[in-house]
Amino acid sequence: MFKKLSPNVKSSITRSITQTFEQYMSDIDWDEDKYDIETYMAYWREYITTKALWYTNIPEDMKSNPKFHEDLAQRINENIVRILNEPPSEEQIAAIQMMQEALDTHYEYDCKAEAVYVETLLKNHINAQ
Incomplete structure (x- = not known):
């Protein structure tokens, strides 16, 4: 069913998944112990119904079709796996390491998206000093 959507809508869905997941x-400080799929899905539903322009372009009969929701769930899972497996860039690693040494902190990060979070956190600490 997902294959029937235009490439632009599919791309918008992927961006929405990425944005909402990140x-x-x-919001939970990248704390795996706080992660809850049901809470994330509520986040996702809120986003697509209030902010995602692509959602209004999907026919109601498609939105109510269980196959569409299965395809969407699969797309969400695939994108979350992709996000979590994308390694931080060398530039991110170097910048974070320098800031951690300056601040004497030891934040850990496993993927590029989490590195963005840590980098922002460290920059905020530096700017607050």
Whole structure:
């Protein structure tokens, strides 16, 4: 069913998944113990119904079709796996390491998105000093 969507809508859905997942993880400080799929899905539903322009372009009969929701769940899972497996860039690693040495902190990060979170956190600490 997902294959029937235009490439632009599919791309918008992927961006929405990425944005909501990264925002949710940031809101829980990338703490895996706080992660809850049901809470994330509530986040996702809120986002697509209030902010995602692509959602209004999907016909109601498609939105109510269980196959569409299965395809969407699969797309969400694939994107979350991709986000979590994308390694931080060398530039991110170097910048974070320098800031951690300056601040005497030891934040850990496992993927590029989490590195963005840590980098922002460290920059905020530096700017607050």
